Amino acid sequence: MRRWNGWGDETTVVELPAHGGAFLAARIGPGQVLADASLPSVIAQVPASRLVPHALIVTDAEHRVRHARGQSLADWLAMREGNFGAFPDGVAYPETAAQIRQLLAWAAEQDVLVIPYGGGTSVAGHINPQASSKPVLTLSLERMSRLLELDEQSLIASFGPGANGPQVESQLRARGYTLGHFPQSWELSTLGGWVASRSSGQQSLRYGRIEQLFAGGSLETFAGPLQIPTFPASSAGPDLREVVLGSEGRFGIISEVKVRVSKLAEQEKFYAVFLPSWPQALQAIRTLGQARVPLSMLRLSNAIETETQLALAGHPEQIALLEKYLALRGARIGKCMLTFGVTGNRAQNALSLKQAKKLLKSFGGVFTGTLLGKKWAEGRFRFPYLREGLWQAGYAVDTLETATDWSNVDNLLNKIEASLRGGLAAEGEQVHVFTHLSHVYGEGSSLYTTYVFRPAGSYAGTLERWKKLKQLASETIVNNRGTISHQHGVGRDHAPYLPVEKGELGMAALRALARHFDPEVRLNPGVLIHE
Amino acid sequence: MRRWNGWGDETTVVELPAHGGAFLAARIGPGQVLADASLPSVIAQVPASRLVPHALIVTDAEHRVRHARGQSLADWLAMREGNFGAFPDGVAYPETAAQIRQLLAWAAEQDVLVIPYGGGTSVAGHINPQASSKPVLTLSLERMSRLLELDEQSLIASFGPGANGPQVESQLRARGYTLGHFPQSWELSTLGGWVASRSSGQQSLRYGRIEQLFAGGSLETFAGPLQIPTFPASSAGPDLREVVLGSEGRFGIISEVKVRVSKLAEQEKFYAVFLPSWPQALQAIRTLGQARVPLSMLRLSNAIETETQLALAGHPEQIALLEKYLALRGARIGKCMLTFGVTGNRAQNALSLKQAKKLLKSFGGVFTGTLLGKKWAEGRFRFPYLREGLWQAGYAVDTLETATDWSNVDNLLNKIEASLRGGLAAEGEQVHVFTHLSHVYGEGSSLYTTYVFRPAGSYAGTLERWKKLKQLASETIVNNRGTISHQHGVGRDHAPYLPVEKGELGMAALRALARHFDPEVRLNPGVLIHE
Incomplete structure (x- = not known):
């Protein structure tokens, strides 16, 4: 069963290893655990639905709880506290396009707002109903999956x-x-x-x-x-x-x-290479990305992320051996892990691997083979589950992401990390911050930053910490030539920052389009375009 | 100096070889030559400008003649006859964005329509002023080229x-x-x-x-x-x-x-391969395009284009030798020429070449090395000059293009060719039609069709012939899952067909955007969106 107040399936548990807890405690202090609300206590809060009955719409409380929030850290805190704010008045489950059209016509007739719902995984507030004088219908597309x-x-x-x-x-x-x-x-x-x-x-x-x-x-x-x-x-x-x-x-x-x-490709493999320093690593990944070697993925962790990943990996003896091997070959403190993949036919993969290795070696890269790459591929969807493990150890974790041109990557990365690292200094709190580049283009790269901080003594105080950090980082991004999102979208959380990159006339063009398709502003108001 | 009534520089002349003339005469009959108008006679027709003087605007007649028409066949006929219809009232030459803004403000104040002008190479009627009660300013960007x-x-x-x-x-x-x-x-x-x-x-x-x-x-x-x-x-x-x-x-x-x-790449080469038949050739190019071999170009001529190209190449003895060589290896009547390019580092190019050759061979491809590929690369911008050579031999030539998904390429190609080939049957005229695929995607391909026909005894009659053919082909395209243009745009000529692919609501969205940016409909009215 899917978790009602966190990520993924209840049977998948990713715990923070003991060694990882010590690593974080040494950096930002011992964890602060807050008590979770129970599902029955939240269900008990759900008000009566304002919708008139409709054959395609379910209005029972649990459905409405389970469609009220996404997966941003603000959503997480709301769900853990049991302080949801608003719930949809009902959830529709259409099975055909005709039923969607029927529901839209009904919504217009009934003066109802509509929120389209896919997997509910938004981390930017795309699917959260807001308090409104009009009833809100969440329209789930889960039955249209064939x-x-x-x-x-x-x-x-x-x-x-x-x-x-x-x-x-x-x-x-x-x-x-x-x-x-x-x-x-x-x-x-x-x-x-x-x-x-x-x-x-x-x-x-x-x-x-x-x-x-x-x-x-x-x-x-x-x-x-x-x-x-x-x-x-x-x-x-x-x-x-x-x-x-x-x-x-x-x-x-x-x-x-x-x-x-x-x-399906004939062959797929992932490899890990360690670069001795961030400047070398950055130049290496840019050169590789621009050389058009047909790789299928490229991901570069900065030094702190590399150190953190090795610490959280949970196999201290194996990691110690790896570190010894790398040190002997010149990748010591400050080293950065780069993972790359080849996907295709064997001959092309062999050439791509050869060219990538040669190029990375020229920047001091130490090649470690497929073991760590395989680990990456196996665990590629597990990271979101770690939020639960960290939370139970008393830590809050969030991520944010942007993209910028290569000439600005280092500048923007440093500024984002600094804004987060010092963001809670007034409260005397440390923030553990690290970054990787995960989508590489000829023109530039995405930046994906993770930050870990301690909850305050209360949910409200923790939300305030998050808001402060999120605002600092978002302002840093848009004021330094970054896009407010490379892969998560705008939603409600990023909407205030969008005008910086779209411009006044661009925002007005988007608004003109929204009015063209939805003259009454019934669809997801407040998302994307600040109303 | 650039030709005022045709393509390119006056000093570049591409004549139709004698052998080529005979080839066409055998297919559609002897050429029909129409008399050209002279530049002075056209200049003499230009009416007085309706614009008030402006420092950035030139209103002399020759400038206005030279910016009145693009390069569609309809434009060509108008220029050759000296029957321009309408001229811009002046041509502005801004040098900065600030000057463009100044000209737009002036145009709003003066109630003037504005046509942006780049190279004037449109083949879809993008830059032609229309008869209008308001003066028309053509805004040339040629001084902003740095x-x-x-x-x-x-x-x-x-x-x-x-x-x-x-x-x-x-x-x-x-x-x-x-x-x-x-x-x-x-x-x-x-x-x-x-x-x-x-x-x-x-x-x-x-x-x-x-x-x-x-x-x-x-x-x-x-x-x-x-x-x-x-x-x-x-x-x-x-x-x-x-x-x-x-x-x-x-x-x-x-x-x-x-x-x-x-x-700049380390190495670039182009190769030619002949496939024995169209069905084999089509399957070969699709397979190659979908195999993600890193090629830099792929172009496949159908059998009639292959035959026509070899006939118009102008070296009958060499071509005869080539045909003998190909026939010995299985590529006889019905053969199709495929040209491909590799651009990149030597090792990658060598592997790409090897993989492409192997794949093409499995479809019966006969590899001929780089000679024909080199010829293609040398002559890649010369084809538009041939319209002059054909015209002087008494033939009109035009091209049109679309793109569609692979499952529809053969169907659409056959229907387009048939619509053109039989398009003048009522007049007892033959049309020589051939096609190549020049932009290949995983999903499908562009289709680029050339058609040659004889002018009627008059310009008006010739224009009617073109209109009939263009309309037949355009209807065939949009009624058979093709886009009205893959690379030439919509302009005025394709605007009537655009609603088929954009839909009513899509056209209304484009109109809403146009109104947002240009509420008074001053910019290029009638282009893209039929007003």
């Missing part, structure tokens, strides 16, 4: 928008194909959600971002349906796919997604 | 929008870089024009389309400036670059273009 059609010549698959990562991959793999889209949220997040929030997966270097994978489909809007046909490319005016991508439920509800799929 | 900034870490170059292909490449190559964008119009077309019309270059397989190369920049609109910052990628809402791409001068005037550039 592979509807597969064009094996064109490599186009049509899916219901509610298919989550495992549903997408299992249906494709049964036929010998893959989408190749693996965000960290893959176990729960959905195709429609990926499109609506412009998601990026860990192997985007090979498969592309969702922008490249999304070939067309349908959007149901209050102004009627928008059908986007598939073309391999077109110069016929502005691309309407790009209006749907990142629309975050503001323009309409995605009812079908056509994606570009790939045949 | 490389303004080069970020060598991020591989981002900032250019004035008026830089044409040679200006872009020469300024970049001097520093060791290339944009890698080579449309057939490269000698004259401009960066701003490529962005505004979503252009694609011959090596898009390596470098991407202009959508992938355009990183950001500035658009001057009647509602104010839109500045788009550069990010390697972003999930922060709909991408405003995609609103500028394909906007065809309807939303604003592009005043700066930032593009993603590449280091």
